[in-house]
Amino acid sequence: MSQHPRFSVLSSSSLSSDHSHVQSPTATSTTSRFSLPSVNTTPTSTTPKPPGQRPNIYDRPLNKTRTAEVSASAFAFLFSEVVQYTQKRVAGINDLERRLNTLGYRIGSRVLELQTWRTESSSKAPKRETRFLQALMSIHTHVWRSCFGKPADGLEKSVENDDEYMIVDNDPPITRNISVPRDLSSLSCSSFTAGIVEAVLDGLGFPARVTAHNTPTAQYPGRTVILIKVEKSVLEREEALK
Amino acid sequence: MIGGVRLLQVMSHHLFLLSPTDTPLYSLTHYSSKPTPSTASPLSSNLPSWSTSAFAGTLTALSGASSATQAHHAQAGTVRLGGGQDRHVIQMIANASLDVIEEVMRRDSAMYLKSVDKFNEWTVSAFVTPGNFKFILLHEAKNDDGIRSFFNEVWELYVKTMLNPFHTMHTPIRSAVFDSRVRASAKKYL
Numbered sequence: 154m155s156q157h158p159r160f161s162v163l164s165s166s167s168l169s170s171d172h173s174h175v176q177s178p179t180a181t182s183t184t185s186r187f188s189l190p191s192v193n194t195t196p197t198s199t200t201p202k203p204p205g206q207r208p209n210i211y212d213r214p215l216n217k218t219r220t221a222e223v224s225a226s227a228f229a230f231l232f233s234e235v236v237q238y239t240q241k242r243v244a245g246i247n248d249l250e251r252r253l254n255t256l257g258y259r260i261g262s263r264v265l266e267l268q269t270w271r272t273e274s275s276s277k278a279p280k281r282e283t284r285f286l287q288a289l290m291s292i293h294t295h296v297w298r299s300c301f302g303k304p305a306d307g308l309e310k311s312v313e314n315d316d317e318y319m320i321v322d323n324d325p326p327i328t329r330n331i332s333v334p335r336d337l338s339s340l341s342c343s344s345f346t347a348g349i350v351e352a353v354l355d356g357l358g359f360p361a362r363v364t365a366h367n368t369p370t371a372q373y374p375g376r377t378v379i380l381i382k383v384e385k386s387v388l389e390r391e392e393a394l395k
Numbered sequence: 396m397i398g399g400v401r402l403l404q405v406m407s408h409h410l411f412l413l414s415p416t417d418t419p420l421y422s423l424t425h426y427s428s429k430p431t432p433s434t435a436s437p438l439s440s441n442l443p444s445w446s447t448s449a450f451a452g453t454l455t456a457l458s459g460a461s462s463a464t465q466a467h468h469a470q471a472g473t474v475r476l477g478g479g480q481d482r483h484v485i486q487m488i489a490n491a492s493l494d495v496i497e498e499v500m501r502r503d504s505a506m507y508l509k510s511v512d513k514f515n516e517w518t519v520s521a522f523v524t525p526g527n528f529k530f531i532l533l534h535e536a537k538n539d540d541g542i543r544s545f546f547n548e549v550w551e552l553y554v555k556t557m558l559n560p561f562h563t564m565h566t567p568i569r570s571a572v573f574d575s576r577v578r579a580s581a582k583k584y585l
Contacts, residue, residue: 210555211572262526263558269525270554273506274547281525283504356415356526390501 215270229330236331236342246337250344250365257348260300264349265356268299281357285383285391288357293320296353300346301326316388318381320350323373341365343377350379360384408534408585409485410577412553414565415527417493421568424485425581488512489531492519496529506550507543522546528553538585545584552576 235256243249272295273279282288294304297320307321328342343365351363361383368378405426412421492512499508500523512519520542522530530549532542552573556562568574 209572210559211552211570211576213555215551215554259560262564266524266526266554266557270551274551279506279547279550280504281500281506281523283501358527394501 215267217271225326228327232327232342232345233331235345246340249340253342253344254348254351254363257345258352258355259348260345261349261352262356264296264300265353268295271299283357284394285359285387288354288359289318289320289381292350292353296349297322300349314382316383316385318383320379320381321368322346322377322379324375325377328375328377339367341367341377343379346377347379350381354381354383359387361387406535406585408532408581409489410549410581411489411529411531412549412568413493413529413531416565417529418565419567420528420565421573421577423574423577423581425578425585427582427585485533488514488517488519488533492521492531493529495519496521496523496531507546509539509542510537520546522550524550524553526557534585541584545580548580548584549577552580 236253239252239256240249243252269279269281282291289308292305293308297303297305301322305320306323307319309319309321311317311319322343325343325346327345331342333340333342347363347365351361354361354363361381363382364380366378366380368376370376405428408425408427410421410423410425411419414420491514495512496508496519499511506523506525508521508523510518511521516535517533518535518537520532520534522532524530530546530553532546534542556568556570556573557564562568
């Protein structure tokens with residue numbers, strides 16, 4: 154559960170940043186609610202800040218600190234609100250899953266940049282993932298670890314379809330406290346995780362459709378499979394690079 | 396301007412930040428006055444320096460001439476700007492390098508791609524983040540280590556920017572703090 158605190162820390166600071174990029178009217182109102190200088194102030198970054206004002210986002214270090222972690226119950230509460238909020242605004246299960254996916258996508262694109270920065274920025278020659286299988290491995294271990302504090306439990310290639318890969322999580326932390334009603338039984342709230350995976354793959358240049366599916370077993374009732382269906386172009390490119 | 400006055404050699408650097416769909420997010424022009432040996436292109440000496448017509452800048456830029464002098468009022472003292480300093484020429488060179496960058500980044504897993512492209516006096520260096528954001532820098536002198544450090548700092552600033560929930564992939568970066576930090580880092584390394 155280490156991914157959440159990072160974002161909470163940085164996003165809360167952005168509200169108080171007087172130079173934040175504010176696009177929406179809601180954002181403006183949020184800023185004014187904190188009674189900070191107006192967002193349109195011209196460069197005054199060098200002037201000393203009044204005491205008590207929080208530093209802007211550029212003053213905060215990107216490295217993870219232990220104090221930035223929040224409790225699992227706080228996150229469970231937040232996520233349950235996210236699901237309820239979304240459910241009020243959709244027509245069916247497919248729509249709900251798609252929306253959760255979209256929300257996860259926003260997280261995923263940030264996770265990719267941040268996590269890579271944390272591992273690579275200190276090296277002399279920072280590297281990106283350019284091969285598909287390595288990218289999958291890195292999602293399975295690194296992305297999972299930075300989001301959920303543990304690597305995923307399995308990475309499999311579909312036997313029937315060449316373009317399908319699966320990441321297996323026996324007990325996804327984000328759905329641990331969710332009990333899905335019987336009439337929604339096909340719903341998997343891990344669509345949120347699927348969105349994260351989709352964003353990471355997209356960012357690395359491997360466009361794919363990612364969905365989440367419940368596959369309970371006797372031992373692991375919460376077992377979830379994140380199904381990755383990559384676009385044809387990805388496989389062709391891998392073939393060409395061999 | 397030329398007679399009797401010692402001309403100060405000014406190196407200019409042009410930085411562009413592009414989203415994965417090549418939307419420009421931010422651009423910066425930085426002037427530094429570090430001494431560097433200037434290289435004259437053979438074509439440039441053949442061009443008359445009287446040319447002040449609208450396309451003169453483009454013409455001299457395309458031929459690689461750096462002899463056309465223009466006064467640059469923003470800088471203190473006498474500043475020499477070579478041909479090819481026109482905004483549209485710079486943008487054209489940066490745009491043209493995108494093809495090369497996209498080809499190189501498929502093969503090379505490094506984020507810092509040094510000197511991917513050359514155009515007359517300009518060398519194009521690039522930095523590709525894991526999320527496929529591209530930083531493109533046009534520079535005249537060779538300065539690998541400085542550029543590497545510069546890119547690394549811009550990368551850090553960029554990651555901080557994109558963690559802002561109000562920032563989307565295609566939002567131009569208008570933060571004054573971002574701008575001043577990038578300028579400070581350009582001053583330090585370029």
